[in-house]
Amino acid sequence: MDFPIFHMDDAGNRMLIAVIAIIHVMINHPMAVGMMPLITLMEYFGYKTGQKKWDTLAHKILFVCFIITTTAGALTGVGIWLSTSLINPYAIGSLIRVFFWGWFTEWIIFVIEVSLILAYYLLWPKMQHSPKAKLNHIRIGLTLSIASWGTMAIIVAILGFMMDPGDWTTTPGLVTGVLNPLYLPQLAFRTPLAMIGAGLFAWFLMIFFVKKDREFLNKAIRFVAIWSLCWLPLLMVGALWYHDRIPTMMQSNYDVAIATQQWAAKSNDLLWITWVSFIIVVATLAIGLLKPRFMPRLALLIPFVLITALLGQFERVREFIRKPYVIGNYMYANGIRVEDYPLLQSEGMLKYATYTHVREVTEDNKVIAGQDVFNIACTRCHTTQGVNGMVPKFNNLYGADKPWDATAMKAYIQGMHNARPFMPPFPGNDAELEALVAYILHIKQTGETLPGMQSGGIVISPDASPKKTVQISASGDDTSNATP
Amino acid sequence: MTPTLLNLITLAQTQTPVPHDIPLPLPAPRELIVGVLIAMFLVHILFVNLMLGGTILTAFFQGRSILKGSNDDDILAYEIAKTITVNKSMAVVMGVAPLLAINVIYTVYFYTANALTGYVWIGIVPTAITAFLLLYLHKYTWHSDFMQAHRKLHHSIVVFALLLLFCIPFVFLTNINLMLFPEKWGQVQGFFSAMFINNNVISRFLHFFNASLAVTGLFMVWYVGLPSFKVEDRFTEINRAGLKRRFYMMAAAFTVFQFAIGPLVWLTLPNSSSMDAMNVVLVIGILFAVIAVILLTLELKAKDEVIGHMFKPIVILLSVTVLCMGTGRHMYREKTLMSHTLDMEYETDIYVKSRDAAWQLKQLEEAEGGMVLDGAKLFNTICATCHAKDTVLAGPTLMEIAQIYKGNPKGIVEWAKAPGRKRAEQFPAPMPAMGHVGEERLTAIANYILKVTQPDGGVDATPAPEPAATDTTTTEPAAQ
Known part of the structure; x- marks a missing residue:
């Protein structure tokens, strides 16, 4: 109504947001939020046991994450913003007015996060000379881990708000907006998901980074399996809580959300595929824990691919079930307010x-x-x-x-x-x-x-x-x- | 009304779209957000300058090293390359705050410009990602055997990244230029036409490009002076003071050059000469720059032992210059958009009132289970926010209205359907057209107004039902 209409008449407008947002989540969750604590832990383990191999592996994994998060990761984050302001300026314009201070706080944490990842990666070789320096370096990693999680913790408030603003429609304000009913459940779900995703991405990278030393590979496989399995119960709890809080009205959208309208009738099959993928991931983790020596090197790729697909699917469902609204009960997907x-x-x-x-x-x-x-x-x-x-x-x-x-x-x-x-x-x-x-x-x-x-x-x-x-x-x- | 005059004005109006703003209050005092915008934008642009300037220098010194075989140039190029990837990360993260601020204060202007240049605007994202990845590739393969054997290929990576980086400022400049001129929006067809709505984009690019080199020169003076920057055991043809002098020279030359480009930007800025306050601020900024240039020339003549001792004052002086330029820019923005913003606020206000009235009416009728023709209820739902019996609110009192329309409920209805503006000074907020309420309901309201203002009428919650309003709940809303 009030803005010139940006429109892509072939692939559709939602495609643009979807591509950018899903790339962002696939980078941000496993490679930043989940990976920073995993790498810090690995570095600490190497420091404690005195085994240099852990340190080298952690540093190599960090290199990959550093390159990807500071390029495609950071810019797709800005890109979500730019694309949503093209496609639904009404929605993002309203969200920014409600969550200005939320975004502002997130920006401050983002500045800290970027400064720390630069320090963490670039100072790694320099802070090796004494145990004290090493410990300080590990502390940088720890702070970085908290900051990475912090940026996600804030953004999830906004995502939850878009699905169900809760009391905000009657009492507008930042606080009621943040305390929307879906915030904490979604955060409880995304956090372990990011942690497990990081573990599986680390597995994938080990295919390239631990080539000859099979014995160390076995140890590393087990290390990551323990890490991921520890988060698994939390993931289940988070998923149940989140699922429980999704407004009933939205649940009627599940079929189409999961499988697109064309395949809605087959959404059960897809749900099955989702479950099977999940079970394969868990089974691989169990093998990694119990018998890492039986794990073929290339098999480390499979759970990473599956969890990435699951993450993509989850985002699509989340995006879709909030329809017909773009901001629950306040603004319809067409950008027109109720x-x-x-x-x-x-x-x-x-x-x-x-x-x-x-x-x-x-x-x-x-x-x-x-x-x-x-x-x-x-x-x-x-x-x-x-x-x-x-x-x-x-x-x-x-x-x-x-x-x-x-x-x-x-x-x-x-x-x-x-x-x-x-x-x-x-x-x-x-x-x-x-x-x-x-x-x-x-x-x-x-x-x-x-x-x-x-x-x-x-x-x-x-x-x-x-x-x-x-x-x-x-x-x-x-x-x-x-x-x- | 004289129809020809009206038509003419209407025609002129259609040249400039006046959209509605987002009907939510600003989340913080406007001045505060403006402060964030100006300050953080300058920090952002500082890192952008260093990123671009650093990439240019890297490409330059590496290229020269390949051509002339100087090892010093290669070392220097690599040292500069290491700063780019840090500065580029800071440039991105520092850009978020001003982007947030501009989104909030200039929502309609900024988003409109974005939409009109959509494909190229969103193209920033893949372009910057590619450029950044190339810069990493360039930096981290520098000493690999393959790249050492193929130095031209290696050099072409940074040149390509540089070309990509050159594209991005054009996109931002076009957008922030376009957003200031709503009267030009109608002419725009795609990015390139938007870039040339005036000549300011090109001259500002030159200004920015030149500033990048000046700022990077100054940054390098600091960088080569760091104790961690090893000179003696690596460079053969130049010492630390020589390096400092070289980059001071660069900073001085491009700062002086800026005195020529600055006026070009000013001349291509529409109506800049009429903005006295802004021009005063700009002149103050220029004066500080002149002093900085004098200090720079002193530094260039300084002996090896003392070179660099005036670095801090130079940075402070030039920071004031930059702050003046940023503030002047903001003053220009505000002044240019002022009248349009007023128009937009006016239109938004009228629209929000209309839609609130329609919404309230719908709520009322849903609660009552059908069409409501009770004048009192309707009045309280739709009109009471702005009108009361004896108290002047946003609109005139009912007593006053009743005086004008005594015995003429139809007059009230007609006015409500197409309100004019009789006393804009007394009631600055306009009354929205209420045609959507429908003739029957408006008549009920009009009768209520005339009734309640009679000496025996009295405003109370349960006024005597009007003859026309006895039937309060018919099932279907009447079509208009």
Whole structure:
């Protein structure tokens, strides 16, 4: 409504956020949050036992994590922000106003984290000369571990808030926002997940870093297996707690969330695959603990791949089940606030939007008005012909070769949020709904696509409501409609 | 109203979009966020300068070492390369705070500019990742046998990283330039057209590029002076004082050059000459820079034993210059956006009032289970935040309204559907159009207003039902 509409009509907008966010989580959780304490522990173990091999291995693993987290890790973090501000500026703009101090605190911890990882890695060779220096170095690692976890602990508050703001909708404020019902359960789940992920990534790196010394490899495999298995019970508890707190309304979204709409019927199979993957991870860890010498070197790759896939799947489910909202009970996925609905549904969205071709739907402008409506109400998640496209969707519904019935489409869109609880209600008025149907029929017929405003530019709405300057200049003679 | 005048004004208005702001309060006093923005942005840009300047120097000295075979150049290049990867991490992390601040204070402006340059804007992320990975590759393969055997290939890595780093400032500069000129938003079609809405982006890039070299020169004077920077047993052709002099020369030359580029930036900045306060601040900044340059020339002439003793005053003077430039920039931003921000606040206010009224009405009718035509209830739900019987709130009192519209409820309805502005000085906040409430409900409200203001009416919670409002619960809301 108020921002030019960035739109990627082929892959879809959600894809952009998804790619950046999932890369970020896959780096941040195992390689920063989980790995820093694991490396510190390994370094400490080497220091205590006097075995240099542990120190060398820890340093090598840190090198990889240092390179990845300070490049792709840090920048995809900023990238989530940049991409969400392109795709849903309403949501991120609101979140930043609620969580400004949360983000600000996170930034301070982030500064500490980056400074410490630079110190931890770069001073590693220099702080070897005395046991005292080594111990100080280990202390840097410990502080770094806390800071890494701290940044995640803050961000998770925001993620929890987006799913269920709890009391915030009635008593707005930072504190009520942070204390949302999903915060602690989600943190309790993510923390052990990050720790286990780190263990499995360390295993994966050992394929390259411990080549000849099979005896040491066995020890290292067991070390990491113990670490990961210690976190496993916490992971289970966290998962149950988190699952328990997900609002019931969202649980109806599970099928589609897990498997996408196309495969929703098979979501059980996918749930099975998830469970089997999980069991394989646990079984590998058990072998690592009990009989590390039986573990083929290359097999160390498998649990890492599986846990990465599980993490990706978890993020997709989390992203999806909060629908139809982008901020629970406050803002729908289309960026329109729940409070805006009554006005827009009676007066129409076009009347209040900034970038539209027309303000009012007429017989002649139906298609172009429909395009404006589609742009405002649908494009955050849908495309014309591409991923999650209108034409493919209705093709599935009514058949690609048959003519579609406008009246049926209208009725469908009107009631769609009842049948498909992940869809927001249609935010416009009746005329706008008709225009939208006309537009969908038009793009089916012509195969037309819709470029985003990042390439096509904006159209500024013709002014229906009088603006300030107009009113002031007209204020001298505006009594015409006021005098009795 | 004269229609032609109105049309003309409306036409002029459509050139500049006036969107609604995010209807949530700022999370902190505005001045505080502005302080964060100015201060942390300067810290961020300092590290960006060092990252870019360091990469340029590394590429330069390594290139010269390959061409001329000087081992000193190679050592120096490697030493500088080690600083880049640290400075680049700090540049990223220090960029987060100003980004947060600009997101909060200039939400609509910044996000609009981002959206209009979308693909290139998000392209910053992979570009920076690639550049950073190349810089690591360059640094950590420096002494490998393969790269020692293929030094040109090795050098090409840093050159490629440098080319990528050059692209990023254009994207940021284009965005923060574009956000200041809403009247140009309508002309923009993609990134490159946004870059050229005026010539300021190019001149500011030059200004930034030049500043990077000046700042890095100064940084290197400090860096080669560190006790941990070993000179004597490594460099053959130059001593520590020579290195310091070399980088002082660099800092001085590019600072002087900045006196030519600065005015170019100023000239390409729309309306800069009319902004007196900003210009005073800028001139103060320039004066400090002039003194710094004098000290720099003294340092260049200083003997080996004493060179570097004026380093601190030079840094302080130039920091004041930079602070003045940052503050001047902010003053420009505020002044340029002022009138548009007022328009936007006005529009947002009106919109929020309308949507709140519609929301309250919906809540009321959901609670009552159907259409409400009870004037008192409707008034209390929709109008009472701004109007009271005898007390002046955001809008005039009911007594006053009743006086104007005595015996004319329809007049009230018409006004509410399309309110004008009769007394903008007395009531600065405008009344939103209430057409969405519907004719029937508005009539009920109007009757209530006229009734309650009669000498015997009295405002109380249970006013006598209006003839039109006896039927309080019909099932279907009337279509408008």
